[in-house]
Amino acid sequence: MQGKAHKFGDNINTDVIIPARYLNVSDPAELARHCMEGIDSEFISRVQPGDIILAGANFGSGSSREHAPIAIKAAGINCVIAKSFARIFFRNAVNIGLPILECEEAVEQSDPGDTLEVELATGEIENVSKGLSFRAKPYPDFMLGIISAGGLVDYTKQRITRGL
Amino acid sequence: MTLAEKILAAHCGKDKVSPGDFIDVRVDLILANDITAPLAIKEFERLGAKRVFDPQRVVMVPDHFVPNKDIPSAEQAKLMRQFAQEQGLIYFEVGAAGIEHVLLPEQGLVLPGDVVVGADSHTCTYGALGAFATGMGSTDIACAMATGDIWMKVPPTIKFIYHGRPRKWVGGKDLILYTIGEIGVDGALYAAMEFCGQAIDALSMDGRFTMSNMAIEAGAKAGICRVDEKTLDYVRPRARRPYVVFEPDDDAEYAAVVEYDVSQIEPQVAFPHIPSNTRPISQAGEIKLDQVVIGSCTNGRLEDLRIAAEILKGKQINKNLRLIIIPGTQGVYLNALREGLIETFIKAGAAVSTPTCGPCLGGYMGVLAPGERCLATTNRNFVGRMGSTESEVYLCNPAVAAASAILGKIASPEEIA
Numbered sequence: 074m075q076g077k078a079h080k081f082g083d084n085i086n087t088d089v090i091i092p093a094r095y096l097n098v099s100d101p102a103e104l105a106r107h108c109m110e111g112i113d114s115e116f117i118s119r120v121q122p123g124d125i126i127l128a129g130a131n132f133g134s135g136s137s138r139e140h141a142p143i144a145i146k147a148a149g150i151n152c153v154i155a156k157s158f159a160r161i162f163f164r165n166a167v168n169i170g171l172p173i174l175e176c177e178e179a180v181e182q183s184d185p186g187d188t189l190e191v192e193l194a195t196g197e198i199e200n201v202s203k204g205l206s207f208r209a210k211p212y213p214d215f216m217l218g219i220i221s222a223g224g225l226v227d228y229t230k231q232r233i234t235r236g237l
Numbered sequence: 238m239t240l241a242e243k244i245l246a247a248h249c250g251k252d253k254v255s256p257g258d259f260i261d262v263r264v265d266l267i268l269a270n271d272i273t274a275p276l277a278i279k280e281f282e283r284l285g286a287k288r289v290f291d292p293q294r295v296v297m298v299p300d301h302f303v304p305n306k307d308i309p310s311a312e313q314a315k316l317m318r319q320f321a322q323e324q325g326l327i328y329f330e331v332g333a334a335g336i337e338h339v340l341l342p343e344q345g346l347v348l349p350g351d352v353v354v355g356a357d358s359h360t361c362t363y364g365a366l367g368a369f370a371t372g373m374g375s376t377d378i379a380c381a382m383a384t385g386d387i388w389m390k391v392p393p394t395i396k397f398i399y400h401g402r403p404r405k406w407v408g409g410k411d412l413i414l415y416t417i418g419e420i421g422v423d424g425a426l427y428a429a430m431e432f433c434g435q436a437i438d439a440l441s442m443d444g445r446f447t448m449s450n451m452a453i454e455a456g457a458k459a460g461i462c463r464v465d466e467k468t469l470d471y472v473r474p475r476a477r478r479p480y481v482v483f484e485p486d487d488d489a490e491y492a493a494v495v496e497y498d499v500s501q502i503e504p505q506v507a508f509p510h511i512p513s514n515t516r517p518i519s520q521a522g523e524i525k526l527d528q529v530v531i532g533s534c535t536n537g538r539l540e541d542l543r544i545a546a547e548i549l550k551g552k553q554i555n556k557n558l559r560l561i562i563i564p565g566t567q568g569v570y571l572n573a574l575r576e577g578l579i580e581t582f583i584k585a586g587a588a589v590s591t592p593t594c595g596p597c598l599g600g601y602m603g604v605l606a607p608g609e610r611c612l613a614t615t616n617r618n619f620v621g622r623m624g625s626t627e628s629e630v631y632l633c634n635p636a637v638a639a640a641s642a643i644l645g646k647i648a649s650p651e652e653i654a
Contacts, residue, residue: 084422084511088619093598096272097302097309111621131423135617137358139276139374160427160458161358165374225376226284
């Protein structure tokens with residue numbers, strides 16, 4: 074997957090990703106309209122389908138609201154690359170099929186607007202604009218299976234169908 | 238093994254687990270609320286599941302936006318209510334309910350040695366009872382509702398030892414804020430925090446709930462206290478099923494051991510916009526306030542209200558601010574009423590609300606306008622947490638909140654004659 078980078082700092086919490094006043098609905102398109110509104114009210118007008126978010130440490134900290142990765146995915150973001158993720162956000166992103174990768178170097182050496190190419194299965198990240206390559210820690214197989222299936226529910230359904 | 242490892246091992250049929258192990262854990266209780274349950278129910282149905290694994294082990298509590306603040310919230314609460322009725326789940330209606338993390342221990346639904354997963358990040362509160370309790374998202378909860386188990390990675394445990402006696406007006410809130418200030422909001426990322434030492438032994442159960450509640454604010458997966466006589470005194474009259482008390486082994490391996498002398502800790506205030514931005518009250522400076530909130534899953538228990546009432550008794554709050562006090566449950570509310578605390582609050586000029594999460598997450602019942610500043614006994618002070626992105630939230634204990642409401646600015650209880 075290839076997309077343009079948007080960059081954020083450390084400790085981006087789920088309250089700024091999707092403020093609680095919008096949690097009275099769960100429709101992904103509606104949530105996407107307010108994605109990142111708490112930190113960048115113009116993000117949603119700049120983002121293009123297939124774009125990538127770069128962020129610092131502890132991305133997605135705070136509330137367990139799954140509405141946060143849902144809003145990011147529905148806003149058209151294909152992948153979040155951060156120095157580290159908060160643990161509930163990590164599970165939620167995998168569970169709803171939003172690809173996320175941990176790679177400190179890629180975040181540090183890339184700028185907003187750079188074009189990045191990501192290979193999920195291997196964890197390879199290429200900064201096409203700067204001609205740099207990075208490697209994120211790859212997922213355990215079962216987690217890659219969840220992401221490839223589109224999320225935990227579809228993965229579980231596939232397993233049931235295959236009788237696993 | 239550490240306390241967390243002991244509990245997890247017992248719930249995955251293994252003699253021993255180690256940090257980093259992926260395990261399939263049997264859960265004793267599953268929780269969702271009016272914000273997270275609707276998504277979980279949708280995923281549960283998409284999964285093709287028909288019945289939850291055990292209706293007496295799934296609890297749904299409307300608390301975030303109830304009594305319904307608007308039509309979409311009413312629709313979400315209705316969806317959850319109908320599902321709970323159809324499935325025969327444990328469900329608390331408005332009037333019987335309260336804030337989930339104050340309510341479940343009070344009702345004896347969480348017990349020592351349990352593994353609890355909840356679609357709410359503050360599920361870690363139950364660690365105060367010697368349970369392994371952790372927050373997750375709605376999809377995880379949907380799958381757990383169907384199967385009764387869930388995958389986990391065994392976390393490393395960091396041991397926090399609190400030595401000495403706390404100063405007057407220093408409570409569980411100050412110890413945990415101080416800790417977060419020291420280690421940072423990702424200082425215990427993915428780890429289990431184990432709280433122990435003389436100062437934890439001396440804390441009431443209410444104070445321990447406050448500490449475990451905010452483990453998530455250090456990034457932790459769980460915040461666990463050891464079980465002692467106080468725990469058992471709390472649990473015995475409430476428990477309606479058997480439970481197991483686990484203790485850490487003497488040779489347990491900890492990722493780190495952190496020790497504090499609590500006699501050196503003042504009441505703490507977390508400045509905007511991150512809970513680790515703490516200062517001792519003596520260094521708070523001149524911070525004028527528009528609103529003070531006392532309540533939430535962090536500090537909405539009876540002890541918290543007693544402390545606030547002790548300071549507010551016979552006093553008037555500052556005319557330039559609003560004081561909003563929210564008992565955590567109907568049980569807390571009724572006890573506060575019987576003890577005369579509610580009368581004290583109303584006479585002091587406070588608005589007292591039915592139990593709700595309401596203002597803590599900027600839902601309703603105390604949302605802030607641009608430029609407004611609030612001091613709250615809640616757990617998060619992120620940008621826009623309580624309303625406008627141009628408002629500010631400061632975090633503190635109930636004594637500091639009450640004193641500040643009287644003086645109109647962030648103030649120490651020592652300043653109240």
